Amino acid sequence: MKNKKSEVELIELVENGKLLSPVLPEHVKNYLIDIDGTVCDDIPNEEPERMVTAYLYPDALETVNKWFDEGHVITFFTSRLEEHRDITEVWLKKNGFNYHGLLMGKPRGGNYHWIDNHIVRATRYEGKFTDLIEKSVNIQVFEE
Numbered sequence: 192m193k194n195k196k197s198e199v200e201l202i203e204l205v206e207n208g209k210l211l212s213p214v215l216p217e218h219v220k221n222y223l224i225d226i227d228g229t230v231c232d233d234i235p236n237e238e239p240e241r242m243v244t245a246y247l248y249p250d251a252l253e254t255v256n257k258w259f260d261e262g263h264v265i266t267f268f269t270s271r272l273e274e275h276r277d278i279t280e281v282w283l284k285k286n287g288f289n290y291h292g293l294l295m296g297k298p299r300g301g302n303y304h305w306i307d308n309h310i311v312r313a314t315r316y317e318g319k320f321t322d323l324i325e326k327s328v329n330i331q332v333f334e335e
Contacts, residue, residue, distance in 0.1 A: 212308075221263070226269040229316045230267075252288060
């Protein structure tokens with residue numbers, strides 16, 4: 192169940208006559224957003240009965256829906272299990288989130304290191320949801 196789904200047009204890429212994975216237009220971001228502890232109370236999978244009444248972080252709702260309205264892709268990426276999908280979709284809808292997708296089963300434990308052939312930008316949530324700002328930091332990369 193997606194709320195107010197809008198289609199985003201992908202750009203096809205061709206290299207040496209072969210089709211590559213498509214990309215989003217440069218001005219469109221593909222947000223993968225955690226749920227527990229990021230847009231609401233941090234609730235472990237071991238206590239799913241609490242998921243239905245999780246306290247919403249209002250600034251998260253406002254910011255996520257603003258990004259959606261600006262045409263960005265919103266996908267919730269959560270460590271909740273597939274068996275929690277229905278309760279999660281009900282909670283997202285009840286609280287008014289607009290989004291395109293919901294991915295269940297993200298590995299638990301944090302300390303994520305995402306390796307991809309597309310640009311990946313990681314932003315750690317630390318208690319306040321706002322528009323993103325530019326900041327220089329050190330990152331780990333593959334040796335050239």
